[in-house]
Amino acid sequence: DDAKLDAKAVERLKSNSRARVCVLLQPLVCYMVQFIEETSTKFDFIQKIAKSLPDSNTEFYTACRQERIKEYESLFLIPNEETHKQILMTIGLENLCENPYFSNLRQNMKDLVLVLATVAASVPVFDCFGFYNSESRRTNDTDHQGLPQEIARHCMIQARLLAYRTEDHKTGVGAIIWAEEKSLQRSCDGTGAMYFVGCGYNAFPVGSEYADFPHMDDKQKDREIRKFRYIIHAEQNALTFRCREIKPDERSMIFVTKCPCDECVPLIKGAGIKQIYAGDVDAGKKKADISYMKFGELEGVSKFTWQLNPLQNNAIELHDPSSTRENG
Numbered sequence: 001d002d003a004k005l006d007a008k009a010v011e012r013l014k015s016n017s018r019a020r021v022c023v024l025l026q027p028l029v030c031y032m033v034q035f036i037e038e039t040s041t042k043f044d045f046i047q048k049i050a051k052s053l054p055d056s057n058t059e060f061y062t063a064c065r066q067e068r069i070k071e072y073e074s075l076f077l078i079p080n081e082e083t084h085k086q087i088l089m090t091i092g093l094e095n096l097c098e099n100p101y102f103s104n105l106r107q108n109m110k111d112l113v114l115v116l117a118t119v120a121a122s123v124p125v126f127d128c129f130g131f132y133n134s135e136s137r138r139t140n141d142t143d144h145q146g147l148p149q150e151i152a153r154h155c156m157i158q159a160r161l162l163a164y165r166t167e168d169h170k171t172g173v174g175a176i177i178w179a180e181e182k183s184l185q186r187s188c189d190g191t192g193a194m195y196f197v198g199c200g201y202n203a204f205p206v207g208s209e210y211a212d213f214p215h216m217d218d219k220q221k222d223r224e225i226r227k228f229r230y231i232i233h234a235e236q237n238a239l240t241f242r243c244r245e246i247k248p249d250e251r252s253m254i255f256v257t258k259c260p261c262d263e264c265v266p267l268i269k270g271a272g273i274k275q276i277y278a279g280d281v282d283a284g285k286k287k288a289d290i291s292y293m294k295f296g297e298l299e300g301v302s303k304f305t306w307q308l309n310p311l312q313n314n315a316i317e318l319h320d321p322s323s324t325r326e327n328g
Ligand SMILES: [Zn+2]
Pocket: 233, 235, 260, 261, 262, 263, 264, 265
């Protein structure tokens, strides 16, 4: 059956290939990588690490990015041109083996890897930073046990990618919801017991045209507050347009690139989400158009915020030699 489906997919690609193949063939806008690099450097998670360093510099981001680029190049790119052509012919895309299509394809794949690595490095593997629950309450309840850092980082990178679809000119926010099945019975889609529930980014209501609502510059404060009323938050979009139900007996989790605001916190809890992974830079702040007072007080939902591992902190204070084991 899979072979039949594969054949059908190839047929589709061949006949009306434009829509799908064009994704790769379409070159990225030239300033895209630079834009993502700049916004990633300013991103809360990177800034939080920078503030923990003696000179607050963000050079570590550049190093993390280089590492990611190398990793993704070896994962996604095909170094040998002949091998690449063979693969294209096998999947019925021999028309892409001719130049300029072939060289364009290879260049666009390189650019795409650059973009992905640049975004991924904004949730870096650095020092002992990760998503940790700062509340001292320890529990054996599996609903409140955190994910392995590697998986949490991966999901947050997905949310970071979503943030770039924003319609808000000031801050892009992305949110993604995953849940974990109680009994593992799903096929090998690579996500184990975890399955996708929904995702979103901050944007005007579905169906609106881009120009329906006024866009204005930062100085026009009151107009901006008015505009803000129309923007639907990433968390709300993810909850509203989810493709699966949130089951009360399963461990469900939302990943948000920013601290959830006072409007979203009760909605997340009300939807039955068990865990929130987010940044806490804005927690406890009150701004003209938005406030983040409820996140800190929220109970019944576990909060894992981007920070230095609190246990590691203690270990360093106690001069535990094992704490430096992996930092050499
Ligand atoms: Zn919100």
